[in-house]
Every structure is written in structure tokens, then in C-alpha cells.
Amino acid sequence: MNRFKAWMLALIFTAVSLLATVSTAQAIKVGEIEVSGALRTDKSLILTACGLLVGEELSTEKVQQAIRHLYSLGIFSDIRILAVQTGEDEVKLTIAVKELPVLEKVTFIGNKRFKATKLKKLVGLRKGQVVSPKAIKDAQQKLISFYKKEGYLLAQVTPESFQLDKEGRLILNFRIREGKKLAVKRIRIHGNKAVSQREIKKQMKTKEARWWRKGEFKEEVLQQDLNRIVDFYRKQGFRDAKVVKDSLSYDISKKSLFVDITVSEGPRYRFGRISWEGNKALSDKELSQLLTINPGDIYNQEKLDNLLAAIRAAYYEKGYLSATVIPSEPVVDNRVNIHLRLEEGAVSKIREITIAGNTKTKEKVIRRELSIKPGQVFRRSVLERSIRDVYQLNFFSNVEPEVKPLPNGDVDIIINIEEKSTGQAMAGLGYSERDKLVGSVGFNIPNLFGNGQSLELNCDFGTRRETFKFSFTEPWLLGTPTAATLSIYSTKDKWESHFDEKRQGGYGRIGRRLTWPDSYSRVYLRYRLESVEYLNFSEDFSNPLGLKENQPQVSSSLGLTYLRDSRDMPQFPTRGSMCVYTLDFAGGPLQGDESYHKQILESDFYFPILGRLTLMLKLKLGLVDAFGSDRKVPPSERFKPGGTSLDGMIRGYSDWSVGPVQQGVRTGGRAMLVSTAQLQFPLVRQQLYGLLFADAGNAWRWASKANPFHLKRSVGVGMRVVVPMMGTIGLDFAYGFDNPSHKWRSHFQFGTSF
Known part of the structure; x- marks a missing residue:
């Protein structure tokens, strides 16, 4: 103006x-x-x-x-x-x-709740900018609106300008009187008859001030509350409900706020007859199975919206991406008849699939994991499974599909990849309760030259443990979904202060993806051949295991593993499960000096609870016994849970400490049960996670002595950090209820198996 x-x-x-x-x-x-x-x-x-x-x-x-x-x-x-x-x-x-003057500087006076940098960004005025009276007025209104949204309804903002020289350079001050943040004293609902004020207030995030809460007011939240009230009414059958008026008022002191909301409920409706027309790809029976509402039910807008979404999803699953569901809702005597007009359109096929963003991983490594192929009818479930399988490679931090419709109704699919650092190099010193001081040198490359192959070389050396391991895995042998692994190793472990165990050998393993019982399943066959020798018996070692000192023995074993893994991600999954059953045989027709059979059943289940909170339930059962009359089971094949043992984690106890003890020696058990309940929540997604857990488990000398009601129990907290080039590092603090020390114990872990 x-x-x-x-x-x-x-x-x-x-x-x-x-x-x-x-x-x-x-x-x-x-x-x-x-x-x-x-x-x-x-x-x-x-x-x-x-x-x-x-x-x-x-x-x-x-x-x-x-x-x-x-x-x-x-x-x-x-x-x-x-x-x-x-x-x-x-x-x-x-x-x-x-x-017009040119802005030299913007300052704020009286702002206590918010920093000047935030307010400067809000007003959008920059040094050197030509400033008009309208620009100053707009900035003033932005500040007032911002303070009101934050609950400072009485805030006042006064602009003050000072011209520095004849060239028109201007200093602009905004003098702010923030006032106190008003507390909601009372929320008053008017016009409600069928629904109580209490029920309506439950739907609101704006709350009245009480001794345990401040009753903060934000205008934006109140507007969302009005929509929540209407949605709540429509879930209760009040299809015509609306908020006709809302107002704010203050008490004399202007410290308390009163919120008045007037609603118009209208009549309460019920669902009437449900019908449809135009369906060809979906039969009447298939549509009927999707119904979640019945004639006579109280009208619920949310249930109706969910029904429409379910029908659209069913069409999308059959490839009808252009299918539309057009509802009409004629009302007769407070009964809402639902009639659906279905316009199916044509089936959409996949024209081409493009991989984008892979700079290291070769395209064939990604494409062979895809269940979707060009020329197929597009099905969303198949696309989702393909994305999940690409994630399972654990080479990528993000995999996002993009579906582009074409003029003829077909689609192109672009799979956008974000690669992450997968190689791990290790060199340093570490300390654990069982192994004491250990030096480590090695590397692990799970995506060798971008071919998806895995190469691992590790050396550990210390006073209680020395290991060397070389392993190579080809996940697609001869271009088929057959995995082959070859590994050689040498280990020397000190069993507390009693004796040393030296093992040298290797194994070959071949695995195959299955289509039955489902496509989440795999089976592996492994043959292992190794030399075993027990050395350096201490003078006070009572030898309850009947070991032979300085006499190399040969162990020849065959293992069969069934794996079903439906987790949505290989690391920090949020849903799905992983079940593994392993059966090992040694001796007999395989020859060798060790003769035993061993079975392990392990199941992990993941459930999304609330937001990003995930519940993990884990159960591990183990049985091992020897063939023959002496029933001697090698020490390394016995179960030794406790701490962060690979046999079974029971945090709050020292490593290997849970299980039978014979003549002062922790011999390990022939039977084991370990369970864990764990809540995981991301602090930084796929990088930093917090944990709350409870562990329970035990190992018994004989399977007949196993008692699921006699377990070592613990609770604790922990965190997991993903470190590039190093892998996942974990730190847990746990309290063992049955630990004689009655102290909290810390556990440090390195790797991805937890």
C-alpha cells in the first residue's frame, strides 16, 4: 500500500x-x-x-x-x-x-529462549540486501508467528532501524518481549453429547497443565488435535462430525490459557449393504475375503480407507498398477451403503531394470539377487523381496527402488544403490577376560573386486590364544546359486591353566539355495579334517576328560546345516526370523580318532514394537554325545556358555564360566539351553544402536540332567557401533543374578555375530 x-x-x-x-x-x-x-x-x-x-x-x-x-x-x-x-x-x-537502505546488520534484543542464529535464518534478511518497509514488516510477522507456534502467544516484536551514513547502510534491530510460555489451564469441549469430554481430550496432544506436566501450548499442535477429534468421531460412526469453532482466551494475569472447542456430532451411522462392480481380475470371492466390515457395523472411516487400500494392493499384486477404486456412499436411514466401482485398467509389465549408484559392486552381483525380471508382470511383493535379497548381501547402506510408469501402462524400475565400506582391516591389541592380552593382524573382504566373493585372513597371537585362518567363499559357483567355501586354520588355546589345545586343519563347504519349503531356505554340507593335540598339562591337572598328552589325533567330521533366514536386513533387523539346525558326525565310516554326534538348534525372531523399537527373542539348544562305550566328547565340541561365548551368550558372567565343573576343571556340557530377550533401538540408523537385554541359560554334563528351570539369569544394557573398516563393536554392562560376585560386569565384543 x-x-x-x-x-x-x-x-x-x-x-x-x-x-x-x-x-x-x-x-x-x-x-x-x-x-x-x-x-x-x-x-x-x-x-x-x-x-x-x-x-x-x-x-x-x-x-x-x-x-x-x-x-x-x-x-x-x-x-x-x-x-x-x-x-x-x-x-x-x-x-x-x-x-532504499542497504542492510548492514540484523540484531535481536530480548531473545532468551531462541538463539539469534535461528531467528536470523527465520527472518531471511541478509547483509547487503536492499530493505523495504514491507520486508521489515514481513520479518516482524514471521517472528511473531514463530513465537506463537512455540506457545509464546503474548510475544511482542518491535523493529528499530538506524541509518549509518548517507549511502543508506542500515542496522535493523528487532526488540523482542517474549513473555511467558502460556500453560493450558483448561480445555472445554462444547456440543458433545454422545462422546464424553474425557474421551475427546484423550485424542489430543494438547494437554491441561498438571503437577506432572507443563501443559504447553502450540498452535500447530492444536490444529492437528482438531483433525484428530474429527477422525475419532468418524471412527465411532459420526460421519458428519466436524469442529465448528475453536477459540483461545486468557485469565486476568495472562499466565493461563483456556481452549474452547465446539463440535457438531451429527447422527451416528452404521454400514449398510456392501457391493461392487467392474471386477474381472479379482473374483467376487477374492474381494469378499478382503472385507473387514460387515453390514450393521458402526461406520468407521478408517476401516473403510483400509479396505480401499487393501483392494488396491490386491490389484497391484496382480500387476494392475493403474487400477482405481471409486467408492460411493449413499445413505438410507442412517445406513451407509458402500458401492465400489472398480476400474482395473491393463496389466503392467516390467520393460527394463536399471541399477544405479554401484561404483564398486559389479552389476551382475546385484542382478542375480533380483526375483523381478524384464518382461514379467509387475508385482510389488516380488519387488520388495528382491530389494530385501539385495540388502542381505550386506554390501549396501541403502537400496531404494523407483518405479516409473510408461505411457503404455508398463513400468521401468530403477534400483538406486548406496554402497558402504565393506572391507575390514585389523591391526592392534585387545584384551578379554578369557584370552587376556591378544594382538591381531588381518583383513576381511566380503566383496572381493566387486564380485561378491569373500576373502578372510586373520592372525591372533597372545599368551592364551594363537590362531591363523584363511578362508575364501564363492557365493555363485559356476553361475548357479551354489556357495562354496574353502578354509584352512591353525589354533592353539589355553584351557585356563590346565592344558593347551592345538588344532590344525581345514574344511570345505558347499551350500545351495532352496525353493522348498520356501525360498528363504538354504542347505549346507561341510567336511572337516584336522589334527588335534593336547599339550602342556599342568601338574595339578586332574584330567577328568581323559585326554592324551602330546599324542596327535585325527578328527574327521561331516556336517549338515539347514538355514532359513527371512530377516529384513542382515544387520540390526527389525522383522523376520532366522532358524538354523546343524547336525555333525565324526568318526565311524569317516575314520579318525574322535567319534561323536552333535546337534544345535538356534532360532532368532524379530518383532517391530513401537516406532523403531525392535524386540529380539533368541533360543539356542545344543546336544552332543560320543559313540562307543567310553562316551568321550572332545573338549572343543562341548558347550561352554557364559559371557560372550560363541556357544551361548549369558552376559553378567565370565566367559565359559556357566556349566559343569569336574575336579576343578570347567569341562563344558553335553546339553545346553540359552535364551535372550533383547530390545534394540537406533540412535543413528545402521550406525549406532542401544540395547536392553535379559539372558538366561545353562549347560549340563548329561542331557538327562538338563533342567529348563535351573538357569543362570542376567539383565543389562549395551550399545553397538558400526565403525568403517573395522566392523561392529559392542559394549555391554550386565548383572548376573546368580553370580556369586554380585557385581556388574562389562563385555566387549567385536564382529557382527551378536
């Missing part, structure tokens, strides 16, 4: 000036144009922008247009065009301008 007034005044002044200078009956030409008042603005810009030219005929319309053009630059507060007659039919024009 101010700019409009200035423009009108300039126009009137210019017109009067022209009339006073020349006679309107005579054609006047522009003889000369000069600019005055421009301190910062280039005069050539003004002359170009005004559109007036020397030698052309002058008219009121051209003068008006020149003033409009100059005002549109947004850098002048006043513009006048003065005319002085210099000849019989010629005038000299002077364009007199007054420039």
Missing part, C-alpha cells in the same frame, strides 16, 4: 511538472535525460530500465510506464520525473530517485 501511494504521488507530481512546463497541445520531444539521487545504483541501469529515449516524443503514458518500471526494480523508495523546457518543442528530464 505504501509503495502504491508513493507511486501515485510521484505520478501526480510528474504530471503537474509536465503541465507546468509545456503546453499539452504541442508535441514535446525528449532532448536530454539526467539522473539525480542515485548513490549506489548505476545510472545506466536507471536509464535503461525507465524506457525513455532521447529524441522520442514524450507522453503521459510513457512517463507512467517509466515510473512503474523503475519501482519494479525494488531498490527505490521514491521516484520523480521532472521536466524543464529547453526549446520550443524539447524538454530536459531529470529522474530523481531516493534509494
